[in-house]
Amino acid sequence: MPDEWYKAMLPKPTRASAPFWEACDREELLLPSCRPCGRVFYYPRIACPLCGSRDLGWRKTSGRGRVFSHSRVHVSFYGDSWKSQLPYTVILVDLDEGPRMLSRLVGTDAGGVASGDRVEVAFTEIEGRKLPFFKRIIPIQEDMQ
Amino acid sequence: MPPLSDKIVIAGIGETPVGKLRGMSAVEIQALAVHEAIADAGLSLREVDGLLNLDPYATPNSMFATTLAEYLGLQPRFVSTVDVGGTVTGMTMLQQACWGIEAGHCEVAVCVYGENALSSRAEGVQGLHMHNLMGGEEWEEPFGVQGMVIPYALLAQRYFDLYGAGPEDLAAVAMTTRAHALLNDNAQMKKPLTREDYFSAREIASPLRLFDCSLVSDGGGALIVMRRDRASKLGLRSVSIRSMAMKATHNSVALLPDIPDLGMQAAGEDAFASAQLTPAEIDVALLHDAFTISVLVTIEALGFAKPGQGGAFFRSGGASLGGRLPVNPHGGLLSQAHIGGMLHITEAVRQLRGGAGRRQVSKARRAVVSGNGGVFSVCGVMILEADQDA
Numbered sequence: 001m002p003d004e005w006y007k008a009m010l011p012k013p014t015r016a017s018a019p020f021w022e023a024c025d026r027e028e029l030l031l032p033s034c035r036p037c038g039r040v041f042y043y044p045r046i047a048c049p050l051c052g053s054r055d056l057g058w059r060k061t062s063g064r065g066r067v068f069s070h071s072r073v074h075v076s077f078y079g080d081s082w083k084s085q086l087p088y089t090v091i092l093v094d095l096d097e098g099p100r101m102l103s104r105l106v107g108t109d110a111g112g113v114a115s116g117d118r119v120e121v122a123f124t125e126i127e128g129r130k131l132p133f134f135k136r137i138i139p140i141q142e143d144m145q
Numbered sequence: 146m147p148p149l150s151d152k153i154v155i156a157g158i159g160e161t162p163v164g165k166l167r168g169m170s171a172v173e174i175q176a177l178a179v180h181e182a183i184a185d186a187g188l189s190l191r192e193v194d195g196l197l198n199l200d201p202y203a204t205p206n207s208m209f210a211t212t213l214a215e216y217l218g219l220q221p222r223f224v225s226t227v228d229v230g231g232t233v234t235g236m237t238m239l240q241q242a243c244w245g246i247e248a249g250h251c252e253v254a255v256c257v258y259g260e261n262a263l264s265s266r267a268e269g270v271q272g273l274h275m276h277n278l279m280g281g282e283e284w285e286e287p288f289g290v291q292g293m294v295i296p297y298a299l300l301a302q303r304y305f306d307l308y309g310a311g312p313e314d315l316a317a318v319a320m321t322t323r324a325h326a327l328l329n330d331n332a333q334m335k336k337p338l339t340r341e342d343y344f345s346a347r348e349i350a351s352p353l354r355l356f357d358c359s360l361v362s363d364g365g366g367a368l369i370v371m372r373r374d375r376a377s378k379l380g381l382r383s384v385s386i387r388s389m390a391m392k393a394t395h396n397s398v399a400l401l402p403d404i405p406d407l408g409m410q411a412a413g414e415d416a417f418a419s420a421q422l423t424p425a426e427i428d429v430a431l432l433h434d435a436f437t438i439s440v441l442v443t444i445e446a447l448g449f450a451k452p453g454q455g456g457a458f459f460r461s462g463g464a465s466l467g468g469r470l471p472v473n474p475h476g477g478l479l480s481q482a483h484i485g486g487m488l489h490i491t492e493a494v495r496q497l498r499g500g501a502g503r504r505q506v507s508k509a510r511r512a513v514v515s516g517n518g519g520v521f522s523v524c525g526v527m528i529l530e531a532d533q534d535a
Contacts, residue, residue, distance in 0.1 A: 043283070
């Protein structure tokens, strides 16, 4: 599918989250990282939800993960203008770096996804913003890379 | 979890008609529920000096307890609008009413919720149309996630994968709950639901089909709370709140924990420990059923079925009237009406007073009520017990 086909409600970044979305525009998936406890987390916040520190940085991820759960959506929750998107697939993905995130699975094989499948980020430009959607990768592809 | 005072009881319940209440606003529906509860307890409105409510989701307001007090013609000493989330708020209002009475802030408190979520909904809108933000928008909306169906679909798929469960398990909950609703004159759904009906209905968000989803409803429910000695002087058949416990673990589905880590189990363990009771001592269960999957996760988290065995419990008739633990004899959010869980509590009280008519659970002495807001984001469990005849 060409990017123009996709619809999304664009995020309204905050001071804490803007670097995440700006990195997406550069096709990088970053996670906030905590300097004192060394852990990464999702989503970006003003303080580490694991230890409470406000001494935070950013860590670049591999952009890969494994599907924790998935749903094929057949109904538009955004009125008639979204009917063109149906059906679409929503996933919870466990990133290789640890945190779980919610995203949308794209690609012609999205409908056949199963939990445990390997996926990688597929930045998709919508109205000038690149969103971190995901696509399936078959194991042999990943081994060869 | 500290116990609630045993000197305070639920002394009355009110329930409005459910379905479409055309031409009624949320404040009118809440006022009607209050009047029904006042009538049930044989009180006069003037005796109410505490008022707690939940703000309507479809038509949100500020200061809604004060708005309702004015509408009713009351000048309470204690007003509070409580919003813990979903079906937890009803029991949280009760808990706060108990604290308010125990601490001397009021003597007779009414807890109420109701709205016109069905008749105020615009044409063509799917599901409950909430006008307030839920907090997870930045991490949900860009990915096509809006409302609660997709979050619960993701939970259901995880439940299938974790336990090898499947759609037959969900269907069993939908069919059992519908069969119960047919025994309740005040229920939106009036026709039986066969297995074929369930599977021929459209898929909304896999693996959830139409009848896995609760109703969108107009209607209201109210509860009256007062001191035990006062209820007993009035000759009221009261119900004791043995315990109430909560656990909040996350908000957005973006941070959904795995099923064994959801807060329902912790809330349940706290509620049973606080009441010094075990699941074996419960006679009837009013379980959160915004979606069929909610019931399976809850019944297992509370220890009534082993992990992954909730569907088998329903299929064997264990959750039906006459079974080991009848679940949602009023038809629940799935087949009676979705009134934010208030009717789970009014039904629990009705069952424990022995006044549930055709759907009465025989010798019902103790009830467990569960609620959750978001996608098991905040969980609440309450244990109620019948008082001896006045």
